[in-house]
Amino acid sequence: xVEINLTNAEFFAYHGYYPEEQLLGGRFLVDITVSFxxxxxxxxxxxxxxxxxxxxxxxxxEEMKHTRKLIETVAQSIFDEIKIRFPYLxxxxxxxxxxxxxxxxxxxxxxVTIDNY
Numbered sequence: 001x002v003e004i005n006l007t008n009a010e011f012f013a014y015h016g017y018y019p020e021e022q023l024l025g026g027r028f029l030v031d032i033t034v035s036f037x038x039x040x041x042x043x044x045x046x047x048x049x050x051x052x053x054x055x056x057x058x059x060x061x062e063e064m065k066h067t068r069k070l071i072e073t074v075a076q077s078i079f080d081e082i083k084i085r086f087p088y089l090x091x092x093x094x095x096x097x098x099x100x101x102x103x104x105x106x107x108x109x110x111x112v113t114i115d116n117y
Contacts, residue, residue, distance in 0.1 A: 001090065002042070004051045006032040011064040015074055018102065022067055027099040028074075029109070030060045034082065035091035051086060059085065071096045072112045079114045092116050 009032075014025040034056070040049040063077045075096040082092050097111040 001035050002038055002050065003033060003035045003091075004053055004056070006030070006053050006056050006060070009057055009060055011061065013064045013074075014067040015064075015069070015071055015098070016102075017069045021102065022069075026101075028064065028071070029097040029099065030064070030078065031093075031095040031097075032056045032060065032078070032082070033091070033093040034086065034089050036086075036089050039088075051089070055085070056082065071098055071110070072114075075112050075114045079116075 009030045011028045011030065012025055013028050014022045015028065016022050016026070034051055036051060038049060040046070042049055059081045060078050063074060063081060066077065068074050075094045079092055079094045082094070083089070093113065093115040095111055095113040097109040099109045101107055101110040
């Protein structure tokens with residue numbers, strides 16, 4: 001089994017339940033972990049024999065452009081697109097963190113994870 005990770009990919013986006021959040025925007029971090037059983041020899045040193053993490057980043061980037069009220073919806077859309085493009089994956093895990101959420105106290109981030117265990 002091979003595991004590919006993309007950690008703390010940072011985006012500025014306009015997700016949020018409140019209209020001000022969708023107007024002002026904020027910082028978000030995305031983590032993606034995928035696993036698969038290689039069908040070819042990884043020692044061949046060919047990108048075609050693995051999952052290109054650049055493609056995972058592009059998927060996250062495209063989905064982050066669509067304003068949504070809930071980060072759960074954002075994470076699910078990233079998850080779904082990965083599943084469509086890489087149907088052979090055995091495990092997909094997507095986490096979205098909203099940095100400095102608008103709460104009455106100081107909070108580093110809120111977050112959600114979608115995982116197909």
